[in-house]
Amino acid sequence: MYDLVIKNGVIVTEGFRFEGDLAVEGETVAAIGKDLRGKREISAEGQYVLPGGIDIHTHMALPVGGTCSSDDFFTGTAAAACGGITTIVDFTAGSPETTLANDLETRLETASPAVIDYSFHCEIVGWNEKRPEEMAAVLGKGLGTFKFFTAYGDSGRRTRNGALLEAFREISSLRGKALVHAEDDDIIHRLLEELPEDGISDMRNLAFTRPDECEALAVSTVSWMARRTGARVHVVHLSSGLGLEEVLLQRRLGTPLSCETCPQYLLLTEEVYGRPEGHLFSASPSLKKEADNRRLWRGLAEREINFVATDHCPFTREQKTWKGSFTALPYGLPGVEMLMALLFSEGVKAGILSLEDFVRVTASAPARFMGWYPRKGTLLPGSDADIVLLDPGIDWAISAQDLHMAVDFSPYEGMRVTGKTTCTISRGQIIAQDGEILGSQGRGRFVGFSSK
């Protein structure tokens, strides 16, 4: 008799599909089979039983430009759980004044109310001669993925090429990974200068000043350094077809390069900036064109893009109050609760992704990236019992009102989608059911990077 048995579902991993029961013992998957018996049983009749989603790019409680992203680690991970995410990877908040170990300590404290498991990428802002030693030290504490910005020179977050090359050498020798926000700062600045005087008061110019060329050039630059140093480099939130073509070109040259995209770059276009509330869509990279959406979907289906993450970074309407300039807005969109539904509806239901592809891009590939597979990202006996029940028949309309993220608008307001998470299980415990949060604050655990 197992602790919990999920009965009569269609169990899907990236490698197999099986109609039957899945048994959980304690915190792990114990068996897959027919007619399994449990102390507690839940029916998954007509539903898919999938590995819990892993969103490898979120920003909970992110301090930025005098404000803070509106989800903290409790509200954000509770919302994530409702949407079928069982693990997130957030970021430490780096600064030139603090050590990486300080940053980790502070962030562990901030993240302690998390409902689901979590990890961090180590953000590096301000390169100096102590950083190599600090990187080795945090590697011992479970941080092995180091985040850099090629843009945001104005706010001091940019790492220039000389420092980046040095950092990549360290990462290569530590067998870590570099994550790069790839947008060329010089192109952005040049285009900002080109705008007429009142240009910054037109939201549509956000897209004009951050074209696909600025993404592709930055991908090219960091790729050269990756090849030179042997560092594994990951491009976060890839937004354009041109950026993806550059990734593919660089791979053909032997560059150890991976990339992710986000639902907003698959589903939204820069047209939204022309709407009356276009400023609510402020994000960087900026949204691109329909042809980019299509190219990125194809890249996902054809395994050119490794996985999908959300870059969840919510700000409320009030925080995004229009002050007459697109450069004065906080940048970021809410997304963590919508990842599974959007990918299922617009990917699987639309016939672009198979169910196995869906599992790969939402769970298995991000788990492998963090060195967690097969503990997470699949449903093999011995894997963490991080499980999602998804009902493929539920047709519903997205509305911020019904969602759990601490934000009062949705970029997808009114959009109809098919398929919904009905039950989320984290390490054997039911933490969300039909939109109700059951997991307690603080039950989430830190999971360290493993260099494989």
Ligand SMILES: [Zn+2]
């Ligand atoms: Zn981000």
